[in-house]
Amino acid sequence: MKLEGRKIYKGIAEAEAIVTRDGISFYGGVDPDTGIVVEIGHELEGQSITGKVLVFPTGKGSTVGSYTMYRMKKNNMAPVAIVNEEIDTIIAVGCIISEIPCVDKINIKNIKTGQKVLVNGSEGIVEVK
């Protein structure tokens, strides 16, 4: 299935998807050294987002979150791509400075955890395999 969205940051990546209906705050909500979601009560609490295509509605929390994403990338702990329903400034800036392919304006109900997903950030296309 091919989903057309909006390109946020360029690049192509393919990996297993991890999907949540909860917003994500990278600052305080994700451990940048382990890639594990640590926000208490979060749908993904205790799960790793490292090396995955991370699919969630939108970002939340402090603008410092952009820096946390950069830190994860430097630690090789970042997701390989991000898919959002509606991007916010924190995630957009985080993807740009960390060079993580990113597409938004995608109906994320079409993607399930564990599916293989190809994200083409340069074209704004997400392919569910």
Next chain:
Amino acid sequence: MRLEQIEKDMLDGKHGKSAQKSMEILTTLGEIFGAECMVDVHGVQIAGVSYANLGEAGLEFLNEMAEDGKVRVLTTLNPAGMDRENWRALGIDEEFYKNQNRAIDVFAKMGIITTCSCTPYLIGNAPHYGQHIAWAESSAVCYSNSVIGARTNREGGPSALAAALTGKTPKYGYHLDENRHSQVLFKINASVKSTDEFGVLGKLIGDKLVELGKKVPYIVGIPSATVEELKSFCASVATYGGTALFHMEGITPEYNKYPKPSEIVIEINQDDLDITRADLIDDDLEIDFVSLGCPHASIHEIAKIAKLLEGKKVKKEFWITTARPTKRIADEAGYSKIIEDAGAKFAADTCCVVAPIKGRFKGIMVDSAKACYYGRAKNKFKVKIGSMEQCVEEALK
């Protein structure tokens, strides 16, 4: 987005790596928010300066940008996590001191003036009416948009830095006339004076705006307001309402530029203000810390504090947070000596919001509604709001 030649060249990397990365940030944000083009900015204010917020991740990014990045416009910094001279007396440890200086040094390397203040408009980064700027620091954004009539969106640390390194920002949001109209009319049927009362009003209006899902308020019934009262109001309404712009009849420069809203009208009476004030005073309160200067104290406020403290001794930890240049004026005028002889401490370059003081005190008394919010949420203190005079009185008790 329609880009000028120089903007395209920056995006293509012809002006170096940091200008390229900056232009990537700005064009992406422009596309997201529907900007048609960029606009030249006349000044930048950068937030995310405290090492406590930046951490190694932020510092690493700044170092990368500083490899070939130089600011193209006047750029100043938000408060840091410590007083750069008096840090030891304020209980900051050696390791934090070193890390904080690493951050400030990398900003300086890019040509940023490291004044470390949330009131850039009081210390030389002062835009005039109608100028486009790119400011972070929510209280200063609100002040520059509303009180000065300059134009800025609420920038974050990286997007403000990107604007500084390119001299550009995407033209959307508050840069455009169409988004500067107000949507809710607030009628104030009570007398509001002094910084704490303006802070209480800011919380009341901010909370209401969040409830209504609206952004820009129009306020009537305030006959006069000082710079200090307005800066307190801005800090509060921005903290509680996320407000970046308001119009105040007879006070702010754009109050009669756009139509007055008539669809949603909210009356505010003394009772409403009293209820909101009670929200800013915790139960079972034991005050062991008093702090004035949120946002950073003006020289006028410092003069008043000096007068209140002259010949007296404080019995509680008492900080006056301000910008370094303002502190220098206070030194020359003799106010600093009076204040320090009374046992109060200056905390320049920093403030009680960003300094790493979580859990160090039980209860804080302030004249700022913004300081109440962060005192509770970030530092886990109990809080009490009062006038500047009441705060000084408490410190002397």
